[in-house]
Amino acid sequence: MSQRLGTRVVRKEDPALLSGRGRYADDLPVPNGTLHAHVIRSPHPHAEIVSIDSEAALALDGVWAVITGEDIKALSDPFLVALKAPVHQWALAVERVRYVGEAVALVVAENRYIAEDAAELVDIEYNPLEAAVDPVAACEPSAPLLHEEAKTNEVSVRAFHYGDTATAFAQADRHVKLTVNFPRLSFTPMECFVVIATHNPSDGSYDALANFQGPFSAHPVMARALRVPGPKMRLRIPPDSGGSFGIKLSVFPYVVLMSLAAKITGRPVKWVEDRAEHLLAASTGPNRVTEIEAAVTKDGKILGLKMDQLEDYGAFLRAPMPGPLYRMHGSVTGGYDIPNVDVVNRVVLTNKMPAALIRGFGGPQLYLSLERLVQRIAVELGLDHIEVIRRNLVPPEKFPYHAAAGSLYDSGDYPRAVETAIGDGRLNDLKKRRDAARAAGRKYGIGFAVVVEPAMSNMGYLSTLLTPEARDKSGPKNGATSMATVVIDPLGAVSVTADVTVQGQGHETALSQIVADRLGLRPGDIDVVLEMDTGKDQWSIAAGSYSCRFTPGTAVAAHMAADRLAEKLKKIAAKQLNVMAEDVELAGGKVRSKSNPDNALPFKRVAGTSHWSPVMLPEGMDPVLSETGVWNPPELEPPSHDDRINTSLTYGFVFDMCGVEIDPITYPVKIDRYVSMHDAGTILNPLLANGQIYGAFAQGVAAALYEEFVTNEEGAFLTGTFADYLVPTVSEIPPVELLHQETPSPFTPLGAKGLAEGNCMSVPACVANAVADALGVANVELPATPKRIHALMKQGAAAS
Amino acid sequence: MRRVNKDQKVRISLTLNGRKVSAETEPRTLLCDFLRHSLAATGTHVGCEHGVCGCCTVQIDGAAVRSCLTLAMQAEGRDVRTVESLAGPDGKLNKLQQAFQNNHALQCGFCTPGILMSFTDFLSRNPKPTEDELREVLSGHICRCTGYAGIMAALKEAVAAD
Numbered sequence: 001m002s003q004r005l006g007t008r009v010v011r012k013e014d015p016a017l018l019s020g021r022g023r024y025a026d027d028l029p030v031p032n033g034t035l036h037a038h039v040i041r042s043p044h045p046h047a048e049i050v051s052i053d054s055e056a057a058l059a060l061d062g063v064w065a066v067i068t069g070e071d072i073k074a075l076s077d078p079f080l081v082a083l084k085a086p087v088h089q090w091a092l093a094v095e096r097v098r099y100v101g102e103a104v105a106l107v108v109a110e111n112r113y114i115a116e117d118a119a120e121l122v123d124i125e126y127n128p129l130e131a132a133v134d135p136v137a138a139c140e141p142s143a144p145l146l147h148e149e150a151k152t153n154e155v156s157v158r159a160f161h162y163g164d165t166a167t168a169f170a171q172a173d174r175h176v177k178l179t180v181n182f183p184r185l186s187f188t189p190m191e192c193f194v195v196i197a198t199h200n201p202s203d204g205s206y207d208a209l210a211n212f213q214g215p216f217s218a219h220p221v222m223a224r225a226l227r228v229p230g231p232k233m234r235l236r237i238p239p240d241s242g243g244s245f246g247i248k249l250s251v252f253p254y255v256v257l258m259s260l261a262a263k264i265t266g267r268p269v270k271w272v273e274d275r276a277e278h279l280l281a282a283s284t285g286p287n288r289v290t291e292i293e294a295a296v297t298k299d300g301k302i303l304g305l306k307m308d309q310l311e312d313y314g315a316f317l318r319a320p321m322p323g324p325l326y327r328m329h330g331s332v333t334g335g336y337d338i339p340n341v342d343v344v345n346r347v348v349l350t351n352k353m354p355a356a357l358i359r360g361f362g363g364p365q366l367y368l369s370l371e372r373l374v375q376r377i378a379v380e381l382g383l384d385h386i387e388v389i390r391r392n393l394v395p396p397e398k399f400p401y402h403a404a405a406g407s408l409y410d411s412g413d414y415p416r417a418v419e420t421a422i423g424d425g426r427l428n429d430l431k432k433r434r435d436a437a438r439a440a441g442r443k444y445g446i447g448f449a450v451v452v453e454p455a456m457s458n459m460g461y462l463s464t465l466l467t468p469e470a471r472d473k474s475g476p477k478n479g480a481t482s483m484a485t486v487v488i489d490p491l492g493a494v495s496v497t498a499d500v501t502v503q504g505q506g507h508e509t510a511l512s513q514i515v516a517d518r519l520g521l522r523p524g525d526i527d528v529v530l531e532m533d534t535g536k537d538q539w540s541i542a543a544g545s546y547s548c549r550f551t552p553g554t555a556v557a558a559h560m561a562a563d564r565l566a567e568k569l570k571k572i573a574a575k576q577l578n579v580m581a582e583d584v585e586l587a588g589g590k591v592r593s594k595s596n597p598d599n600a601l602p603f604k605r606v607a608g609t610s611h612w613s614p615v616m617l618p619e620g621m622d623p624v625l626s627e628t629g630v631w632n633p634p635e636l637e638p639p640s641h642d643d644r645i646n647t648s649l650t651y652g653f654v655f656d657m658c659g660v661e662i663d664p665i666t667y668p669v670k671i672d673r674y675v676s677m678h679d680a681g682t683i684l685n686p687l688l689a690n691g692q693i694y695g696a697f698a699q700g701v702a703a704a705l706y707e708e709f710v711t712n713e714e715g716a717f718l719t720g721t722f723a724d725y726l727v728p729t730v731s732e733i734p735p736v737e738l739l740h741q742e743t744p745s746p747f748t749p750l751g752a753k754g755l756a757e758g759n760c761m762s763v764p765a766c767v768a769n770a771v772a773d774a775l776g777v778a779n780v781e782l783p784a785t786p787k788r789i790h791a792l793m794k795q796g797a798a799a800s
Numbered sequence: 801m802r803r804v805n806k807d808q809k810v811r812i813s814l815t816l817n818g819r820k821v822s823a824e825t826e827p828r829t830l831l832c833d834f835l836r837h838s839l840a841a842t843g844t845h846v847g848c849e850h851g852v853c854g855c856c857t858v859q860i861d862g863a864a865v866r867s868c869l870t871l872a873m874q875a876e877g878r879d880v881r882t883v884e885s886l887a888g889p890d891g892k893l894n895k896l897q898q899a900f901q902n903n904h905a906l907q908c909g910f911c912t913p914g915i916l917m918s919f920t921d922f923l924s925r926n927p928k929p930t931e932d933e934l935r936e937v938l939s940g941h942i943c944r945c946t947g948y949a950g951i952m953a954a955l956k957e958a959v960a961a962d
Contacts, residue, residue: 691945
């Protein structure tokens with residue numbers, strides 16, 4: 001069976017992982033004398049730390065240290081943030097706690113059991129303060145201030161104007177308006193955070209192993225906090241990681257904390273986060289309140305859009321926040337051709353867990369508001385929802401398409417994708433099911449969602465939050481560099497390293513397919529090593545696995561590196577085969593003449609030439625079979641003076657359609673049928689591609705119906721176990737029918753786009769639209785739990 | 801029943817994957833920690849420590865149990881099997897493992913050992929289960945990567961291969 005790029009190749013990663021031979025962070029050996037840490041966390045959402053008494057804890061056998069915020073403040077600097085605001089965070093709380101679960105003290109002991117015993121003996125006195133919990137109320141002048149120096153909780157406000165929105169609203173037949181709340185949730189990887197840190201006092205350096213995922217732009221943040229240059233903060237990433245979905249960026253404050261603990265105790269320090277800590281304090285996606293309004297003609301054409309997005313980042317802004325508010329900025333108009341847009345982006349801090357990276361990264365928030373709005377336009381104008389979608393989709397002849405806020409959509413045929421998905425009787429079937437259910441008095445609704453899925457972020461997108469003048473002052477940020485290295489050893493064995501961190505995506509398999517293809521070998525012939533070490537790997541600041549940068553980025557770099565090696569081997573072989581280099585090809589493990597395939601040399605023999613017989617190489621050729629592909633596409637320009645920003649390199653398309661039925665007695669929302677159409681350009685490996693889509697789909701369902709971090713009005717955290725925070729099991733995930741269309745990207749040599757986040761963005765919107773359709777209501781809060789549905793149905797019954 | 805003082809170290813002996821092993825630990829040590837830290841059987845993973853996620857599932861005397869809800873002392877003298885026991889000595893995957901690879905039933909692989917151990921027990925007692933029965937057993941596990949589609953396909957393939 002063919003194993004070429006584009007075919008279904010099973011994973012190289014699997015045999016080890018299926019046999020208990022994974023090498024996750026907590027499986028690796030630790031240095032002799034390693035101590036174990038336990039974090040003591042705040043029980044209060046907002047309080048002054050009056051005193052910390054460690055005496056009894058320190059008296060316990062096996063306890064080495066109890067470290068407090070004052071110790072940390074003396075040895076380190078606050079974490080750098082993208083936003084210039086006086087919001088200072090250290091690795092432990094200093095003077096004040098600002099969310100339930102904030103790290104207050106660290107107990108270091110001979111083992112974890114002793115550390116946890118000692119933690120119970122640490123006496124911390126707090127003076128509780130009023131908490132700011134609700135994001136809208138937190139913007140009021142009367143709200144309790146989280147960071148007094150900042151003088152407000154609303155630490156950033158920027159208004160953007162594209163086109164002529166005022167005229168669009170003046171000329172419209174109608175305005176349609178909606179307020180949409182996106183909740184807080186995480187995708188809780190099954191492996192929690194792990195850090196093992198060492199300090200070397202002889203040169204002041206730190207060496208930490210952590211299941212960090214990148215972006216490696218957080219590496220300078222760690223080094224700066226530790227007051228050392230980057231090379232003295234060596235960060236190593238283990239070969240395997242138990243999932244991430246963006247969450248494991250947020251291990252970085254703990255990398256700093258354990259590094260400082262190693263310095264203080266003079267011993268290596270290991271910390272393994274437990275699940276209770278993870279749910280309480282690891283990371284959440286930001287919640288967002290969006291006021292969105294469209295100016296429309298009576299036949300459903302959207303002339304202009306106004307959006308006010310208030311995003312709640314919790315107690316601190318950790319780098320690279322407020323990313324989710326800006327990552328989608330260039331494509332804020334989604335799949336629609338809307339030339340006039342006004343956007344206000346506001347960042348608020350509240351007494352809740354800090355928000356950070358999460359799969360979808362700003363997309364779920366954007367599309368829930370935009371797609372709910374499109375459904376409301378249909379309802380208010382008395383039009384078919386699918387008709388309103390059709391009237392506004394970016395037409396295929398406009399590609400590459402300049403979206404109003406600056407994105408350059410590379411390729412696509414949105415109408416064809418939509419028609420294919422609703423065709424073949426699929427939409428008719430949904431309508432039949434709906435009509436039959438409604439005729440029987442049951443609640444049934446149909447929802448749609450249109451999503452443009454960005455991949456490979458422009459490193460300059462976050463600077464859009466600064467004014468053009470401030471950007472000029474600090475220098476333009478842009479681009480996104482991807483790198484991969486391919487090496488051939490003296491016996492012809494091929495190995496690959498690349499600038500991604502492993503979290504289960506199958507990068508090893510995809511890279512081996514890409515490189516094998518260029519070198520005329522089989523994927524099984526290629527070894528891929530992806531554990532990272534900042535002390536040795538010279539990757540760019542963009543390195544890491546996030547925002548779907550592998551397929552449009554690192555995969556291309558590997559392709560380029562392998563291609564350069566192939567060209568080199570052709571030149572070496574040409575001399576030995578007595579043909580022109582143009583007549584040489586690599587195929588079937590041989591380097592041979594195209595015109596006379598019998599005139600061939602084994603791959604390893606040609607490769608060996610540069611190692612064993614460098615004198616025989618063509619003149620001027622470097623005798624090294626190691627090539628690093630560096631891919632930095634020119635389309636990723638800095639934000640323009642009028643604030644347009646091409647936020648990503650490639651833009652895929654997703655169209656979802658579903659039918660839901662609501663049980664009238666117990667109120668769960670049951671997804672009756674779900675169809676998801678994807679255009680992610682060229683597919684590199686359909687098995688891996690669908691695996692990513694199924695995974696994102698399940699997380700989308702989780703966000704739509706189950707998962708939510710709940711904080712009560714006083715700031716208490718209510719979802720601290722998997723019994724309260726509901727992660728769907730197989731019983732909760734309905735089947736999904738996947739459809740593909742391939743419109744290759746013209747901006748990358750492989751034509752492939754990202755596809756692993758689209759359903760995180762589309763499913764919440766699609767399900768919310770179906771629920772709105774089923775119940776005939778405008779406001780649908782997610783997750784649409786039985787409790788919320790019950791309230792909506794009561795409200796509907798009262799209205800009718 | 802064996803009685804020990806809570807501060808006293810205890811030696812626990814058991815059969816792990818067919819081999820007699822023993823190590824000293826505290827009486828309060830969880831079986832998952834004992835397997836991972838004292839016996840170096842790191843294939844068993846700890847995902848939640850409150851019995852919900854199923855990552856830590858192992859077999860004691862053939863029955864699947866949560867090793868995070870079991871004390872190491874409870875396994876004294878018993879036959880414990882973990883994911884490391886499944887492949888052949890030459891590394892060859894067994895039928896269930898192979899079906900997982902064929903169907904992309906794992907991504908990060910962290911939850912996978914627990915799922916394999918649950919189904920190794922279940923399928924030995926129910927070699928021809930229905931799809932609903934497979935789903936019922938799988939619902940005792942959380943997987944965050946796959947959306948369960950590949951796992952269900954793998955389980956069906958493993959059952960059909962008999």
